[in-house]
Amino acid sequence: SRWPRQTLATDAQIAQRNRRLFQRLLVLATEAGLLRPMGDALEVLDGVGDGGAAALARLERLRQELPAEVELLSRCGPRLARFLRGEEDPMPWLYPDGDLSLTKALYTSSPHNARMNALVERAVASLGEQLPAGGVLRVLEVGGGAGATARALEPHIAAGRLSYHFTDVSPLFLDRARADFGALAGLSFGVFDLERPAAEQGLAGGGYDLIVAS
Numbered sequence: 708s709r710w711p712r713q714t715l716a717t718d719a720q721i722a723q724r725n726r727r728l729f730q731r732l733l734v735l736a737t738e739a740g741l742l743r744p745m746g747d748a749l750e751v752l753d754g755v756g757d758g759g760a761a762a763l764a765r766l767e768r769l770r771q772e773l774p775a776e777v778e779l780l781s782r783c784g785p786r787l788a789r790f791l792r793g794e795e796d797p798m799p800w801l802y803p804d805g806d807l808s809l810t811k812a813l814y815t816s817s818p819h820n821a822r823m824n825a826l827v828e829r830a831v832a833s834l835g836e837q838l839p840a841g842g843v844l845r846v847l848e849v850g851g852g853a854g855a856t857a858r859a860l861e862p863h864i865a866a867g868r869l870s871y872h873f874t875d876v877s878p879l880f881l882d883r884a885r886a887d888f889g890a891l892a893g894l895s896f897g898v899f900d901l902e903r904p905a906a907e908q909g910l911a912g913g914g915y916d917l918i919v920a921s
Contacts, residue, residue, distance in 0.1 A: 709748040722793030729791055775813040807853050807883055814855035824859040827921050831860055834917060835868045843870050843893075847915040849901055851875045854884045856921050857894070864893045872915070874899035 710718065721729045733749065736742045743750045763781060770777040782800050789795040801810065814820050835844055851857055851873040863869045871894045875881055881896050888894055899908055901920075906912070 709745060709750045711748050713747065715749065719788075720792050722791065725791045725793065732791075773817060775809055775817055778809060779813060802879070805879060807880075811853040811855065814853045815858065820855060823921055824856055827856055827919060828859045828863075831863060831869070831917070831919075835863060838868070842868075844868060844917060845915045846871045846917045846919060847910070848873050849899060849918060849920040851884060852880055854880075854887055856919060857884065857888065861888070861891070864891060867893060869893055871895070872897060876900045 715733075716726050716729055719729075733742065737744065737749070741752060743752055763784060766777050766780055779801070783790070783797060786795060786797070786800060790797045815824070831844070831846070838844060846860075846869050848857060848871065852875060854873070857864075857871065857873050860869060860871065864871050873881075873884055873888075873894060874897050875884075876898065878898060881898065885896055897909070899905075899910065
């Protein structure tokens with residue numbers, strides 16, 4: 708079947724707040740070979756209309772290697788359409804009863820994220836080596852989430868080489884990060900919404916040397 712691009716979000720009843728995400732998902736689906744551009748339309752390729760059952764079955768075979776990814780996709784994938792239409796809140800499925808253990812596993816232990824955190828740590832260590840004696844690198848983390856990146860940088864914070872401001876749009880993540888890191892000197896916390904002007908949220912221009920948004 709073919710769907711006109713200009714009216715696809717409306718035809719699919721996507722909630723206004725989710726339309727940018729929906730457009731990004733269409734790009735990813737096209738790159739994955741699930742959709743094909745046909746002029747002003749997108750064509751759904753054969754084998755996609757099974758509700759994702761075949762994809763989930765393939766993923767299940769990877770559960771031992773990628774347990775967090777498979778569990779999250781199995782839990783949330785079949786509900787994605789309802790999430791995008793605003794018919795159901797995804798938060799209870801991502802964080803049941805406020806439990807962050809699965810997302811922590813995803814961001815700390817999954818092969819991809821472990822590599823990314825190692826690269827961030829290496830980059831920060833390199834910048835730290837360029838500081839004068841006694842110098843401190845001022846770091847702002849945007850979207851700190853489950854704290855995996857901050858955990859990778861914890862040795863540098865503890866050594867007094869970083870002044871690290873951990874932010875997230877969700878107070879839930881901030882409360883959990885405070886509990887996880889305790890009173891670590893050099894680490895502070897605050898709510899920050901990337902879609903609002905930073906100055907309105909108490910973040911002055913030029914106040915940081917490095918912004919981490921991994």
